[in-house]
Amino acid sequence: MEDCLFCKIVAGDIPSTKVYEDDKVYAFNDIEPQAPIHIIIVPKMHISSSNELTDDNAEVIGHIFAVAAKIAKEKGFAEKGWRIVNNCGEDGGQTVGHIHFHLLAGRNLGWPPG
Numbered sequence: 001m002e003d004c005l006f007c008k009i010v011a012g013d014i015p016s017t018k019v020y021e022d023d024k025v026y027a028f029n030d031i032e033p034q035a036p037i038h039i040i041i042v043p044k045m046h047i048s049s050s051n052e053l054t055d056d057n058a059e060v061i062g063h064i065f066a067v068a069a070k071i072a073k074e075k076g077f078a079e080k081g082w083r084i085v086n087n088c089g090e091d092g093g094q095t096v097g098h099i100h101f102h103l104l105a106g107r108n109l110g111w112p113p114g
Contacts, residue, residue: 006042006098020071024063027071027103036106037077041067041084047099050088068103077105085113 008014009028016028019039030038043060047053053061065084072078082105087093 004046004098005096006040006100007046010042010044019075020067022067024060025067027067030102034102035104035109037075037082037104039071039103040100041071041103042098042100048097049094049099050086052099064101068101071103072105075105081105081109083109083113 005014009016010026018026018028020027020041023044025041025043027039027041030040041064043057043064045057045060047057047060068082068084069078072082082103085102085104086099087095087102
């Protein structure tokens with residue numbers, strides 16, 4: 001999508017601090033972190049939100065969770081714990097129209113989240 005912030009980041013048109021990349025996903029540090037570790041993981045394929053998942057594109061979500069676990073192990077916070085969050089729609093807190101997951105760690109992430 002031409003005007004999608006995350007598509008522009010994936011394409012390299014907007015700079016980011018890359019944490020991980022493969023043929024399906026791109027992960028980068030959030031510019032307004034809500035925890036000591038706050039990484040955004042996005043599929044390279046544009047999917048607007050969780051509402052747009054279908055049998056044809058949903059496999060990338062399993063891959064995102066596998067990538068999150070890999071990052072957690074590589075960065076050394078897997079044992080202490082982490083959280084992965086997806087916001088869907090305006091009331092769900094989604095602010096960018098490209099499905100993405102927040103990988104949060106580095107502090108106690110109490111419940112309920114807010």
